[in-house]
Amino acid sequence: PVACKKPEKENAERAAVPRAGSRFVRSLSVVCRDGCIKAVGRADVIRNQFSGATFEKVIDCSGKCVLPGLVDAHTHPVWAGDRVHEFAMKLAGASYMEIHQAGGGIHFTVEHTRKATEEELFNTFKHRLERMRRAGSTLVECKSGYGLNLETELKMLRVIERAKQSMDIGISSTYCGAHSVPKGKTATEATDDIINNHLPKLKELQLSGEIHVNNIDVFCEKGVFDLESTRRILQAGKDIGLQINFHGDELHPMKSAELGAELGARAISHLEEVSDEGITAMARAKCAAVLLPTTAYMLRLKQPQARKMLEEGVIVALGSDFNPNAYCFSMPMVMHLACVNMKMSMNEALVAATINAAYALGKSDTHGSIEAGKQGDLIIINSPRWEHLIYQFGGHEALINYVIVKGKVIYQNEMCGTMSSY
Numbered sequence: 144p145v146a147c148k149k150p151e152k153e154n155a156e157r158a159a160v161p162r163a164g165s166r167f168v169r170s171l172s173v174v175c176r177d178g179c180i181k182a183v184g185r186a187d188v189i190r191n192q193f194s195g196a197t198f199e200k201v202i203d204c205s206g207k208c209v210l211p212g213l214v215d216a217h218t219h220p221v222w223a224g225d226r227v228h229e230f231a232m233k234l235a236g237a238s239y240m241e242i243h244q245a246g247g248g249i250h251f252t253v254e255h256t257r258k259a260t261e262e263e264l265f266n267t268f269k270h271r272l273e274r275m276r277r278a279g280s281t282l283v284e285c286k287s288g289y290g291l292n293l294e295t296e297l298k299m300l301r302v303i304e305r306a307k308q309s310m311d312i313g314i315s316s317t318y319c320g321a322h323s324v325p326k327g328k329t330a331t332e333a334t335d336d337i338i339n340n341h342l343p344k345l346k347e348l349q350l351s352g353e354i355h356v357n358n359i360d361v362f363c364e365k366g367v368f369d370l371e372s373t374r375r376i377l378q379a380g381k382d383i384g385l386q387i388n389f390h391g392d393e394l395h396p397m398k399s400a401e402l403g404a405e406l407g408a409r410a411i412s413h414l415e416e417v418s419d420e421g422i423t424a425m426a427r428a429k430c431a432a433v434l435l436p437t438t439a440y441m442l443r444l445k446q447p448q449a450r451k452m453l454e455e456g457v458i459v460a461l462g463s464d465f466n467p468n469a470y471c472f473s474m475p476m477v478m479h480l481a482c483v484n485m486k487m488s489m490n491e492a493l494v495a496a497t498i499n500a501a502y503a504l505g506k507s508d509t510h511g512s513i514e515a516g517k518q519g520d521l522i523i524i525n526s527p528r529w530e531h532l533i534y535q536f537g538g539h540e541a542l543i544n545y546v547i548v549k550g551k552v553i554y555q556n557e558m559c560g561t562m563s564s565y
């Protein structure tokens with residue numbers, strides 16, 4: 144059972160080291176208090192320990208599985224203007240970069256996002272976050288990056304901040320003003336604008352408490368930001384206290400992994416074209432690899448070498464990469480793709496979508512596993528075998544029975560009746 148209790152005193156936080164294995168316990172009980180996990184253990188032990196206690200809510204999980212809330216380590220969820228027309232172009236043979244260089248892709252989304260009001264952006268963003276939660280995500284990384292000018296980047300960051308303050312979901316926010324070189328500027332001019340104008344303003348707003356940005360991101364790619372511009376922007380972001388978490392080695396080998404390891408990056412995403420030296424450097428630097436199976440799948444890219452990364456000791460995490468190019472909210476589907484296309488085991492995929500994804504966001508001390516002292520973020524699966532969450536491709540809407548954030552049920556699935564969802 145999962146039980147939620149009113150607070151009595153503060154819980155102490157415990158650090159958890161990300162690890163490449165996981166433990167499954169039969170007959171598990173979890174008690175939440177004050178938004179955190181107060182106790183977790185065998186049902187009989189917990190029953191004794193809390194025999195005199197009263198609970199606000201008790202959920203009978205017989206025949207079900209309790210898992211940590213899923214963590215989505217990479218999304219672009221704030222934008223206006225979908226790109227379904229480009230999906231058709233890609234199916235007809237156009238590449239991602241051909242569309243981008245012809246003024247579509249990110250440029251198309253930038254045009255629409257600049258025109259959208261803050262209210263419009265917030266409403267669609269909120270709806271997307273709700274869909275992510277229903278798919279089991281309780282902590283999500285959210286990027287700006289469809290403004291490219293200061294005004295719209297700040298508009299996006301304010302929208303993310305509003306959701307952070309008002310919604311029951313964890314958010315790690317990322318400034319991604321270097322997502323593309325804006326029309327009318329060179330990469331060097333865009334880099335200078337970010338360093339001289341965007342980041343100082345961001346620092347001011349961080350200090351005044353108006354926004355709380357966690358990470359800095361750059362799209363380090365041939366024809367976008369080269370290695371030197373990427374270095375300058377990331378270093379400047381790090382200097383104002385942001386964690387480095389960027390796009391690298393996706394379409395071309397750029398030596399992004401080597402750069403990230405050198406700069407002390409917390410995470411690098413994509414890595415389809417990472418070098419062997421880059422993998423070694425990331426393992427040594429404890430820089431997480433955020434792999435994005437939906438993108439490699441839908442752009443028909445070569446798959447990142449997940450097996451080699453795991454064997455070399457890289458901390459492998461997963462993200463949905465939800466964006467107008469890769470329209471997928473679902474971490475269960477991401478885990479399935481990681482298993483089939485990247486040859487990860489189901490245990491590795493679950494670790495990558497929970498504790499390791501939390502590590503990629505600098506939050507593995509509070510999120511990503513079911514441990515006393517951590518935040519009470521859980522999902523309850525309507526099956527005695529948790530693997531059904533990965534095995535049933537696209538079946539999560541009938542499998543995820545409850546989503547719990549900070550000890551509070553924020554979603555209960557009416558589709559889960561008394562039968563297990565086989």
Ligand SMILES: N=CN[C@@H](CCC(=O)O)C(=O)O
Pocket residue numbers: 219248249252362390393438464466467468469
């Ligand atoms: N590669 C760069 N950024 C996104 C795509 C964004 C877009 O196409 O709108 C990604 O991670 O896949």
Ligand SMILES: [Zn+2]
Pocket residue numbers: 217218219390412464466
């Ligand atoms: Zn991305």
